[in-house]
Amino acid sequence: xxxxxxxxxxxxxxLVLGAVIFTAIVITVWVSxxxxxxxxxxxxxxxxxxxxxxxxxxxxxxxxxxxxxxKKISSFLLTxxxxxxxxxxxxIITGFxxxxxxxxxxxITALVLLQRFGPPIPLYKDFFLDIFVATFLMSFACYxxxxxxxxxxxxxxxxxGSLLLTLIFLPLVIIKGISPQALVIVSLFIAALLIxxxxxxxxxxx
Amino acid sequence: xxxxxxxxxxxxAAGFIVIVLLSIPLFWLRLICQEILGENLPSEAKCINMQPxxxxxxxxxxxxxxxxxxxxxxxxxxxxxxFYGIINCFIAKPAFNNYFSEKNWSYFDKKLGLxxxxxxxxxxxxxxxxxxxxxxxxxxxxxISETKAQNLGRFVAPIVDTGNIHSASLVLTGYxxxxxxxxxxxxxxxxxxxxxxxxxxxxxxxxQIGRISGILRSEFNWSPPMTEVKDTNEKGDSARERKPxxxxxxxxxxxxxxxxxxxxxxxxxxxxxxxxxxxxxxxxGFLPAPQTLYDSKDSVTPxxxxxxxxxxxxxxxxxxxxxxxxxxxxxxxxxMALAVFDEKGRMxxxxxxxxxxxxxxxxxxSVAFFFFxxxxxxxxxxxxxxxxxxxxxxxMASFVTADSFFAVAGHNALFILPNSFVAMSARRIDRTITxxxxxxxxxxxxxxxxxxxxxxxxxxxxxxxxxxxxxARFYWxxxxxxxxxxxxxxxxxxxxxxxxxxxxxxxxxxxxxxENCHRCGSKWHVPELTAPAWxxxx
Numbered sequence: 001x002x003x004x005x006x007x008x009x010x011x012x013x014x015l016v017l018g019a020v021i022f023t024a025i026v027i028t029v030w031v032s033x034x035x036x037x038x039x040x041x042x043x044x045x046x047x048x049x050x051x052x053x054x055x056x057x058x059x060x061x062x063x064x065x066x067x068x069x070x071k072k073i074s075s076f077l078l079t080x081x082x083x084x085x086x087x088x089x090x091x092i093i094t095g096f097x098x099x100x101x102x103x104x105x106x107x108i109t110a111l112v113l114l115q116r117f118g119p120p121i122p123l124y125k126d127f128f129l130d131i132f133v134a135t136f137l138m139s140f141a142c143y144x145x146x147x148x149x150x151x152x153x154x155x156x157x158x159x160x161g162s163l164l165l166t167l168i169f170l171p172l173v174i175i176k177g178i179s180p181q182a183l184v185i186v187s188l189f190i191a192a193l194l195i196x197x198x199x200x201x202x203x204x205x206x
Numbered sequence: 207x208x209x210x211x212x213x214x215x216x217x218x219a220a221g222f223i224v225i226v227l228l229s230i231p232l233f234w235l236r237l238i239c240q241e242i243l244g245e246n247l248p249s250e251a252k253c254i255n256m257q258p259x260x261x262x263x264x265x266x267x268x269x270x271x272x273x274x275x276x277x278x279x280x281x282x283x284x285x286x287x288x289f290y291g292i293i294n295c296f297i298a299k300p301a302f303n304n305y306f307s308e309k310n311w312s313y314f315d316k317k318l319g320l321x322x323x324x325x326x327x328x329x330x331x332x333x334x335x336x337x338x339x340x341x342x343x344x345x346x347x348x349x350i351s352e353t354k355a356q357n358l359g360r361f362v363a364p365i366v367d368t369g370n371i372h373s374a375s376l377v378l379t380g381y382x383x384x385x386x387x388x389x390x391x392x393x394x395x396x397x398x399x400x401x402x403x404x405x406x407x408x409x410x411x412x413x414q415i416g417r418i419s420g421i422l423r424s425e426f427n428w429s430p431p432m433t434e435v436k437d438t439n440e441k442g443d444s445a446r447e448r449k450p451x452x453x454x455x456x457x458x459x460x461x462x463x464x465x466x467x468x469x470x471x472x473x474x475x476x477x478x479x480x481x482x483x484x485x486x487x488x489x490x491g492f493l494p495a496p497q498t499l500y501d502s503k504d505s506v507t508p509x510x511x512x513x514x515x516x517x518x519x520x521x522x523x524x525x526x527x528x529x530x531x532x533x534x535x536x537x538x539x540x541x542m543a544l545a546v547f548d549e550k551g552r553m554x555x556x557x558x559x560x561x562x563x564x565x566x567x568x569x570x571x572s573v574a575f576f577f578f579x580x581x582x583x584x585x586x587x588x589x590x591x592x593x594x595x596x597x598x599x600x601x602m603a604s605f606v607t608a609d610s611f612f613a614v615a616g617h618n619a620l621f622i623l624p625n626s627f628v629a630m631s632a633r634r635i636d637r638t639i640t641x642x643x644x645x646x647x648x649x650x651x652x653x654x655x656x657x658x659x660x661x662x663x664x665x666x667x668x669x670x671x672x673x674x675x676x677x678a679r680f681y682w683x684x685x686x687x688x689x690x691x692x693x694x695x696x697x698x699x700x701x702x703x704x705x706x707x708x709x710x711x712x713x714x715x716x717x718x719x720x721e722n723c724h725r726c727g728s729k730w731h732v733p734e735l736t737a738p739a740w741x742x743x744x
Contacts, residue, residue: 047292120324120342121313168230175233175618177291185620189226195219199212 004082004090005097011067015060016098022053023102027109034113050135051170054142057099058166061146062159064091069151088201092194095143099136107132134178137186142166144193151200213678213700221689221696225597228692229620232592239589244284244539246579251561251571254533254544255279259428260554261519261529261546266457267431273453274432280515280533282542282559282571291618294421310340312366312378319360321345325376325393343396347382347389350396361385367416367467379467379481381412388412388484401484410486411472413508415479418470420513421614426531428517430455458522463490466527468518474507476516476532478551490518490529491547496536497558497570500634512539512613529554537613537633538625541572593626594654597689601628601651605643608632658690665697672702673717673724 009016026049068074074087110128118124149162169189176182257277258267267275312323322344326337344351346358362384378391386408388401404410432453466478466487474493477486493514495506508514513535519528529548536542545556559571561578569578576586593601603622608629616624623629628650632642647655665686669679686693706715711728722729 119311121311121322122315123313165227168227171234172226172230172620174290174292175230175620177294177618179291179294182291185226188222192219192222195215196223199216199219 001086001090001093004077004086005093008064008090008094009097011073012060012064012094012098015056015063016101018056019098019102022056023105026106030106030109031113034117039117046131046135050138053102053135054139054170055163055166057095057139057143058146058162060095060098061143061148062150062162063146064095065147065150066155066158084202088198092147095147096140099139099143103132103136103139130178134173134183134186137183137190138170138173141169141186141190141193144190144197145169148193148197148200151197151204217696217700220699221692224695224699225621225689225692228695229596232595233620236589236592239585239592240539241284243575243579243582243585243589246581246585247284247540247571247575248561248579251559251574251579252282252284252542253279254542254557254559256544256546256555256557258431259531259546261531261548262431262457262521263523266523269431269433269456271433272431272456273434274429276431277427277429278517278531278544278546279427280531280542280544282535282539283513284539284575294614294618314361314364314366318344318354319346319362320354320358321361321364321366321378321380321391323378323391323393327394343393345378345391345398347385347387347398347400350391350393350398364389365413365415377481379415379479379484381415381469383411388415388479390481390484399484409473410469410477412469412477413472414470416467418468418476418514418516420508420511420515420535426515426517426533428461428519428531430457430459432456460520460522461517462520463518463530464520464525464527466490468516468530470508470516472507474505474510476530476547476551478527489551491516491532491545491551491553493532493534494543494545494553494556496534496541496543497572498536498538498541498633499572499576499630501636502630502633503635506534509612510537510609511535512537512617536572537616538572538630539617540575541570590627590650591653593623593628594651594657595691596621596623596626596654597692598651598654598658599688601626601654604629605632605646654690658687661690661694662686665694668697668701671715672704672706673720674702 068091074084077087078084107128111125114124114128145165146162149158149165152158152161172185173182176185255277256279258275259278262276266272310325312321314320315322322342324340324342326340329336329338341352344354344358347361348359349355349357351358361382364380364382366378366380376392376394378393379388380391381388386404390399390401391397392399433456435452435454463478465481467481468490469477469479469486471477476490476492478488478490479485480487493506493508493511495502495504496511503510511534513533515533516530517533518530520526521528527549529546532545532547534543542559543556544558546554548554560568561571561574563569563574563578574582576582596604600621600623604624604626605628607622608624609632611619611622611624613624619625628646631646631650634642637645662683665682666679669682674682682693682697686697689696702717704717704719707718708714709716709723709725709728711723712726714723714725716723716725
């Protein structure tokens with residue numbers, strides 16, 4: 001499994017590096033703003049950054065599936081003692097790790113800044129953790145949309161379809177906020193997308 | 207069996223994706239209709255003005271020097287923006303409600319069971335009032351300390367007047383829902399006073415103290431009676447040069463309840479709490495029910511209202527509480543009520559948002575909102591049809607749970623719609639439950655039912671054609687009747703995508719992956735062709 005994950009990361013190295021650069025930019029900008037006097041609680045740019053990131057996640061899902069389809073990676077791997085199930089799990093774990101690679105350092109930075117510059121109210125810490133969970137779930141849901149549609153035959157149709165569905169889905173967080181109900185809906189949505197992707201990937205001829 | 211489970215899982219997963227992705231655009235379309243309807247509502251239907259307000263004693267109000275009588279006015283915000291979940295997250299979070307400045311904040315620490323409060327004592331240095339270094343205090347029901355001491359006791363679920371914290375007041379009044387008693391915290395003297403515990407048969411369930419308002423925290427405009435101020439420096443007689451009449455209040459006042467604190471009860475009643483004894487001192491009023499499209503219940507609770515606000519008034523003439531103004535906005539955000547209560551909690555006046563039709567007839571704003579403002583009929587019908595694209599089962603759930611959801615939550619509802627026409631009809635009080643259900647089925651969700659039946663016929667025909675089993679077809683029919691468009695889209699996404707071939711026995715299309723034709727039941731075996739005995743020769 002580790003070899004498969006390593007191979008997936010190597011395939012999506014551009015996106016992984018992009019994620020690292022994105023994280024570095026966000027952290028640098030935030031820290032510099034806070035040191036220049038901006039309140040650590042001023043998280044007005046969070047929705048914009050989160051929106052860009054979720055789109056990137058969707059593109060990553062499409063990228064992984066399209067690369068597999070065009071380069072016949074799964075067809076080749078299946079000649080080795082590997083199952084489709086393991087290939088898909090490795091792919092999903094890779095996406096999961098890339099999302100965490102971006103969100104965990106940003107959240108840790110936020111908590112450190114909050115500890116250092118924020119008001120001594122512990123409720124803010126919970127609030128930042130809520131934001132982390134919500135952003136993670138939304139990003140992962142968009143990644144799953146990319147995975148689901150990326151396996152379709154048409155390149156343009158799958159890309160545009162995924163982006164359209166992402167744009168339809170993202171406002172859910174505006175409508176419902178980051179309430180537990182909203183997170184339950186997003187979690188079920190992720191589960192449904194993974195089931196559909198799983199069935200599609202397992203049954204489609206390579 | 208395994209393939210049946212797989213198929214069921216596939217259908218449910220696809221169905222959930224479809225219902226989520228369909229509900230979001232429908233939400234935006236409904237919201238656009240609602241926003242335009244709100245925008246088009248005449249401005250006079252969005253506000254209430256009362257003059258005179260009724261709380262000023264007649265001897266002052268009718269003073270011959272008074273040029274403007276006392277007046278109170280409130281406006282209704284018809285926009286839905288403040289009710290988005292994401293904005294609610296920031297507004298409703300306790301952390302954001304209780305933090306006002308670096309030196310002035312408070313929160314309830316659940317682990318400690320203590321209210322942690324920071325405040326900066328005021329110091330008088332050379333006649334100038336300055337704020338000293340902020341002190342953090344830990345407040346429990348049994349005391350107050352600068353450290354987390356054990357002997358402070360534990361609060362269970364306190365509510366504190368956040369308005370007092372905001373205004374840097376040194377006395378906080380609160381109520382603990384677990385201990386069922388009021389308490390007052392004097393930060394300067396570092397004393398906590400506990401009121402008597404409410405008896406078990408006491409119906410009171412306080413939910414807000416002091417500043418009583420809903421999520422919008424909208425402002426009242428109150429003006430006292432005014433007298434004219436004569437400008438002695440006025441020069442020139444020309445009317446164009448003359449300045450507008452300047453006026454000044456005839457009385458002084460404060461927006462407080464004087465010796466009392468206002469307490470809002472879960473039932474919608476507003477009580478007076480004596481600040482000294484911390485016991486109820488009487489009734490201050492109640493939340494008036496705004497008029498709605500259909501006659502709904504007369505008494506409302508905070509849960510039933512999109513917004514509410516209470517403005518207490520104390521006139522400096524006698525420094526006693528004079529009464530209060532109470533504003534409420536209906537669940538749908540289409541109408542508002544303004545009531546004035548005197549110091550004994552008796553309603554003096556009550557008015558509702560209304561407008562005049564072109565024929566001069568007075569129309570309630572809730573009716574004008576849907577039918578009488580420009581383009582309202584078209585938008586109302588569009589909204590009605592959009593609501594009918596929701597699954598019929600969810601429409602019925604909206605009917606059943608019409609009163610169960612908080613009014614604010616209803617504005618960001620995706621699946622069950624507490625503000626839909628079907629839910630509004632469920633809340634009406636002038637019909638029996640059977641009549642309401644009948645009317646809802648006949649008039650309100652009829653398009654939804656018709657659509658569902660039409661889609662069910664299509665699904666049934668297609669399912670027979672693609673060879674789904676009788677059981678599967680039955681489930682699909684039930685599912686489509688209950689879930690309408692959502693079920694139909696799900697069916698199209700999950701139906702077997704097999705190229706059908708012509709059956710040699712019946713001539714209809716049959717599935718090539720089945721042993722028998724699903725139409726006539728014949729097998730694949732074709733009778734062997736026997737060469738005829740005759741021949742065609744030249």
